[in-house]
Amino acid sequence: MDRERIIANGWKQGACLHIRDLPTEHQQYLIDEKGWSDDDLLIVVMQSCDVVNSSLEKEPFIELIKAVPSDSYNGQLINAKNPRKLQIEAPQPLGKSHLLLHIHDRIVLDRRFIETTVLNPLCLDGEQLQILKTWLGARYNRASFPDKFMKWANQGISKLRDRLDKQVDREHICKYVEGIYMRVEPDRELDDGGCYDLHCFALISPSTPPKAQEKIQAAMEEFVSKLPEGKISVQTEDSLVMNTAEVTVQEIVEYKRFYFDELSLKRGESL
Template sequence: MDGMAGIWTRDTAWRQGHVLTTEAIQALGLSHPETPDSTCVVVISHDCDLANDALQIEPDVEVIVGRHLPKGDGNYFWAKAPRRLHVDVLQNGTAVVVELVATAKRIVPKHALAAFFPDATYSFPGKSLSALRSWLGVRYNRAAFPDPFVDRLSQSKVDKRLAKIIEPVGNLLSAVYFDVDSGKEIDHSDGSPYDLKIVLAYPPGDDPEQTADDVEKVETAIADLFEEKHFDQTISKWNGVALKACMSISEDDLRVSRARLLTQWRLEYMTLKADEEQHGAFT
């Protein structure tokens, strides 16, 4: 029963993606600091670590103190931003948006959490749980692009414009991949443009044709943006960055071997410096 002392065992009911009850949140002091009434605390420890009852080895459970939002931001769905995640969760069968921030991780001793059961009114759909797991790994496993390449996108403000293009339909896109110079290290100190190919990956959803049409509009908008900012019409040459292709592809058609050759463009490159905080939608 919630609130009563318990013993942590391998048969614990807790799993990654489970949500704490209001009673557990209050008892453990895990309310959201800004909006306590909208608090949603999510367990992020791996299932194997949760099942480990050798408390001298795995004494704690890692959680994130998140919160409910009235509406999600497309730029934060599908683990596109490493510091902030918006994810669809079911509460009493109704879809709600939960926001998780990487710096809001907390440690809860297993012996303390053993006194409570997960909130049975919540559940993470399979795709949402997969997005959560991907996001947890992204912070420690993300590629860096050449600084001059990032600077050129920043100077032309393509980075922020790209974020604004993606935001309205960001929930449709599972990933934005960049192929810069076909993965080769090329010296562009002479001012020559970086060759860039962009791949927009998306889950087909319940209506694959409509989803494909919606993503194709994003594809066209991105191509137009790069042509506006990086293509000199007077001399018919690319300046800074040459967009060689922008294409969309369903996850069902994106081969693993091909995905391995691409580098995911995370939203931190578009909007943030390392010492800046993320506050809601981009401006």
Template sequence: MLGRDTPWRQGDLLTADSARALDLVGPDDTTNHGVIIISHDCDLPHDAEPFVEVIVGDVIEKSDPALSHAKNPRRLHMTFENGDCPAIIIELRHTNRKEVLKTKFKEEAVKDDSTLLGDGEKRTLKQWLAARYGRPAFPNAFEARLRKLVHSKRTVEWQIAKILEPVAMHLVALFFDLGEQRYAELAEGIPYAISITLVYDSIEGGPSARQAAEDTARQLRSIFENAYGEVGNTTEIAIESCEAVADTMITLADLRRVDQWRLEYLSLGDQDAGDFLPVGEIPA
């Protein structure tokens, strides 16, 4: 078993040799995959936890902004610093989670000390892992109305994804506030009142991020008003506000009131790829 003094931490990367020794990748695999520890730091040395949880990720050439900041509940792009060499970018999928007996892990696992996962990336990893089981379910009636077909036989949610795609690099999150209707299944003819907040990265993105978020907020309002009508003249969804807010201005009180709308996919082709998955309630 791993002792209390174990150097292993959540987010650590195994060497390619030890990943092969643990049969987590094929015997000829050298650079195609990266194996990341996802067990909580406290679970790694705990005697009641017999396994170490890992995810076998795919090494890719370029990070997709739409798959950063835990925007997508099923896929995540992580960037590992690699000394003076180019960064290592790994795509994680929940379906590639595996367990390794701690006794075997202690014998074979070796940490890749040449790589480093920054503090920001570690926080994103934790958020992404938590979101899988902590996502809220929006009312079925609300989700059905977001699937309303509008122009060119596209749904409202498809249009939302389409306008978010080019500005994904600037956005931290998209929040929906349904107020007291948050868990209500409203009858036909009774509209949901929604307020939307686009949170942008004010530190890294600066003025360009603010401008992109404000422009997108105006486009979102237009989508809702064109699809459902203006407040006071709709029976489906009434958009009361839609604003861009800097990530430094969001308070804990704000986060406890709203739900994050994570999109199942942001890169869309000519055909719809499936339904959106709204997940990731911010814990109180």
């Protein structure tokens, strides 16, 4: 395949096209067999270097996801909050304000058509593309915890999420938090009457101002206070807040990073 021609045609990660702009055989498959609309968009989700790869043997397919244009807004679906549905801002030339995506609407198509198909100038901006990539990646790499632990810890986790979204001196606390790390023992579903041991800490930047550090400490303490006694036992010998200069790689690999990335995407910070 002609790599330079594919690039000139506008094919890259985040590029968008309407289903009606596909070759006829692909349109028929998506409209007749899957029941999609020719007004629906497809967004390229595979890496740009793979999209334009000159070898059809190495990369025979192109990976895309359907996006439905809409002017409606749902705050529960933005910033990768929901693992199955996502709402992102639409490219400005589209004429609609948002796009709605479903995790199960990913497809692969024979890649040969991109060599002769020129795209319209529709492409996600860098911020929206990052949200999309984070959302797709979290499907596979976000940390998982036992269902019973999550049920018991839900109230504390919700409170912690709310507290980390607050401001201190016009700066959001999550700006200074690199991640919330947890180790649950045993890391499996418990029989009736069991109790989980929880080791946890907020990892912060060494440059965190004292006032922000106090707020993060208070948020972690409130999280711990909301955990049900007799069901989750927090190992209090551990510090609830640690900075990156105090933690070694060997120590941190024993923990799982809890998925709070919707706060990172919302604020453009590191959490």
